[in-house]
Amino acid sequence: MNLSAAFKEWSLICEALGSGRQSLILRKGGIREGRGGFTFEHDQFALFPTLFHEQAERVRTACPPDTQKPGQPDYQPGDEIKIKYWAQLDSTWTLTLWDTVSLLEPFHIWSSATIRERFDWAQSAGDPPAIRVALVRIYRLGQTWRINYRSEHGGCRSWLKLPPVPQPAWDERKPVIDNGAFTDIKNSLQKIAGVPH
Numbered sequence: 001m002n003l004s005a006a007f008k009e010w011s012l013i014c015e016a017l018g019s020g021r022q023s024l025i026l027r028k029g030g031i032r033e034g035r036g037g038f039t040f041e042h043d044q045f046a047l048f049p050t051l052f053h054e055q056a057e058r059v060r061t062a063c064p065p066d067t068q069k070p071g072q073p074d075y076q077p078g079d080e081i082k083i084k085y086w087a088q089l090d091s092t093w094t095l096t097l098w099d100t101v102s103l104l105e106p107f108h109i110w111s112s113a114t115i116r117e118r119f120d121w122a123q124s125a126g127d128p129p130a131i132r133v134a135l136v137r138i139y140r141l142g143q144t145w146r147i148n149y150r151s152e153h154g155g156c157r158s159w160l161k162l163p164p165v166p167q168p169a170w171d172e173r174k175p176v177i178d179n180g181a182f183t184d185i186k187n188s189l190q191k192i193a194g195v196p197h
Helices: 011-018 098-102 112-125 167-171 179-193
Strands: 005-010 024-027 044-050 080-095 131-148 159-161
Touching: 005 011, 011 044, 011 080, 011 131, 024 112, 080 179, 098 112, 112 131, 131 167, 131 179
Parallel strands: 005 044
Antiparallel strands: 005 159, 024 131, 044 080, 080 131
16 A cells, blocks of 8 residues: 555645545546556545646636635745545546536536546547546545645646655544445446446
8 A cells, every 4th residue: 555645636626525525536637647648546645735726717616715716826845735635546437428428517526618628638649538537535634734845746747756644644534425425426427437447
């Protein structure tokens, strides 16, 4: 088990995952991940919140008061990053039909235009449109993990290597939704997207 992997995601999405409003990650890939785009490299990882200045315009929900506001700059070296959530990968799909992707809207907060942009991204490399989807079980760490932002945390990459998560935070983690609710979400997704692969 890798307790030092971290996945970079918009702060608004981290909060949606951490509040149980969302259990999906939909990804096209960062520019440093090559022509093949994004892959789910780890089955467990911390959620590393990022400050993408347009994120509030690209979701279908109000911006929580404790998250980044439009126009706020990115982190600077030395800034404190608060890592509150841990994700466990459950199932993955690669979806190639927009009609299927559009049915996922109740399970995430991104705008349709944002997801369509990610879906169509592969065409810029000459590949058919597709998007990678993951169902994740989210846990709130027992205590907020505070780290200092470094320049190597920046850039268009999805995965980071951090120091191991502090043991008390790990030992006291709790799922943000119960087993029954998670099973219901998984069953609903399989009806839409088919057998995970």
